[in-house]
Amino acid sequence: MTTFTARLGDRSLFPHLEARxxxxxxxxxxPSVAVQAAVNEVLDDYARRGGAAFLRWNEQRTRLKGKLGALIGVAGSDIALLPNTTRGVIDVALCFPWSPGDRVILFQGEFPANITPWQRAAATFGIELCFLPLDEWNRDVEAGLASLSRELDKGARLVAVSAVQFQTGLRMPLAEITRRAHARGAQVFVDAVQACGAVPVDAGAAHVDYLACGSHKWLMGLEGCGFVYVHPSRVAALRPNTAGWLSHEEGLRFLFEGPGHLRYDRPIKQTVDFLEGGNYNTAGLAGLEASLDLIQQLSxxxxxxxxxxxxxxxxxxxxxxxxxxxxxxxxxxxxxxxxxxxxxxxxxxxxxxxxxxxxxxxxxxxxxxxxxxxxxxxxxxxxxxxxxxxxxxxxxxxx
Ligand SMILES: Cc1ncc(COP(=O)(O)O)c(C=O)c1O
The missing domain is CATH 3.90.1150.10 (Aspartate Aminotransferase, domain 1)
Structure with a gap:
């Protein structure tokens, strides 16, 4: 396997890029040549060995989770691999233990990925959405925080916010948002796709409850893969409304242990990977690890x-x-x-x-x-x- 070296300000790992x-x-x-090589390695392996390649790439996923965890200051075991940022928002919005009338605080001006799933949750579970204008934050972050506190004082279950706003690039004060939300009993969901890879995000230190991110922007991977982090204290309360066949404990036994193991009543895992309900974008995830390695070389x-x-x-x-x-x-x-x-x-x-x-x-x-x-x-x-x-x-x- 070739080792690639990244240098700040040097695009020689992107020799095919047409834009000047x-x-x-x-x-x-x-994608850099490192990402291309990693993806090709997966394709070559599956081309040669078919399904026998699965176990090797299963190990790669565990390693990748550890690296993603290190990126955002959490344990890799608290991360699930998903197809994109939006999927992480959907999973939390549909699995959150809502009660009718719960209030969710959103921001007017967010990318729609962090709105639509909450709208669907509102329609499905009878929760209420409250929008705070981002304009105020753009003018004065302290004033934005004060408005958030006033809204939290009315009672809220969750605040959903981007780490970096897609339109203005405003980096939101996550630790302060989380501190204020937790002080009033609300949890915090972060869409981190405009931050992770280029802007420091410490979800652990900021006590973020949920964080979702895709790989094709600042992580410099490909479209079609991403991840979600759920704070370990929040996992057990999630309802497995988006569970799939890979969400069960011992869900693979029927494929390897002979007859009598095909059951539909195995418990749903009590770890965040219950959200990985089906098979993976193996090539994309290998590409993500390769690009992450370059990012971590540089810091x-x-x-x-x-x-x-x-x-x-x-x-x-x-x-x-x-x-x-x-x-x-x-x-x-x-x-x-x-x-x-x-x-x-x-x-x-x-x-x-x-x-x-x-x-x-x-x-x-x-x-x-x-x-x-x-x-x-x-x-x-x-x-x-x-x-x-x-x-x-x-x-x-x-x-
Ligand atoms: C803030 C933000 N969230 C989410 C998305 C969509 O992410 P994904 O396609 O990974 O769901 C984008 C841009 O595409 C974005 O800018």
């Missing part, structure tokens, strides 16, 4: 610092050109995302498309221009990005 400047890791990351705090040094320069250049930055002025609330509103009269759709045509990949979630560099990006790219913007703006009809 890739600034869309908050959307979908390109998340070092990546965060590297990316923010990049964003400092890019932000200054764009603000000088009339863009309005949505990045927090307070370093505590910064992630690895820089979102901006273009100068008045400039269409963000045209701008993003024309940047793409010139080889600068970025995103436009709900109308903001979003740049999301990661460890392979190098500040030497920034003059090209700014020159491209200058040329695009200069070619626009007079405003």
């Amino acid at each position: 400047v890739y600034l869309n890791h908050g959307g979908i990351s390109a 998340v705090p070092a990546i965060h610092e590297h990316v923010n040094a990049y964003l400092d320069v890019l932000e200054a250049g764009l603000v000088a050109r009339g863009f309005q930055s949505l990045r927090s002025a307070d370093a505590r609330y910064r992630s690895c995302t820089l979102s901006l509103l273009p100068p008045p009269g400039v269409s963000v759709v045209d701008l993003q498309r024309q940047l793409g045509d010139r080889g600068v990949a970025c995103a436009l979630p709900d109308g903001v221009l979003r740049f999301t560099p990661h460890w392979p990006n190098n500040a030497a790219e920034i003059p090209f990005v700014l020159d491209s913007i200058d040329q695009i703006l200069a070619a626009l009809p007079a405003r």
Whole structure:
């Protein structure tokens, strides 16, 4: 097995990437050659051995859980592997031990993945959803926290929030949110897909109850795999409403031990992996481990610092050109995302498309221009990005 070495600001592990400047890791990351090699290894193994390969990759999953646990400051045994972030939200929303009339606090402006499953839970279990506006948090995090406390005082079972907001890049104060929620008897669910891999997340230290994350953004893996963490003290209370055949204790015996073991009444596991109800995306999970190894070589705090040094320069250049930055002025609330509103009269759709045509990949979630560099990006790219913007703006009809 080849060992790959990651270096901050060096994209030589991404030799196939066509974009000259890739600034869309908050959307979908390109797989490195390390990820490609890991995926190929799985495919080669199954191609040779078929089902006999299963046990080897079962071990890989246990190892991966340990590494994911280390990433977010929890034990690997408290992590279940799932197809995506959304699946983690769905599982907790449908398995939570609701009582009719329970209140859930959500945020207006969140990515819909962290809304729809709570809406389904509301329709199914008769719970109530309360939305707090994120605008207030964007202006003043302390004011946002004060509003949250007032809402919690009315009584709530759960707060569901993203670690980093997908549109503005605001890094939410998870430890403080959790402290306030727990003090009033509420639990906290975190969608961490815009954070894990580039922004430090310590779910253990922050006493987060539930956390879900997918692999294709800042973890730089592929689409179709992710994980959920459930605090060990919360697992037993979950109702197994999304259980499947792999959720049972000793659920594999009937496949290996001869007749008489096919039963449907085996107890559901009392560990978080009861949420892994069926088979796995083995190739995707191997890719995730490979990308995680590169991230851990560099360390998340070092990546965060590297990316923010990049964003400092890019932000200054764009603000000088009339863009309005949505990045927090307070370093505590910064992630690895820089979102901006273009100068008045400039269409963000045209701008993003024309940047793409010139080889600068970025995103436009709900109308903001979003740049999301990661460890392979190098500040030497920034003059090209700014020159491209200058040329695009200069070619626009007079405003
Ligand atoms: C904050 C946030 N949550 C969830 C998702 C969706 O994640 P997944 O496709 O892994 O469910 C996205 C983006 O795609 C996102 O930005």
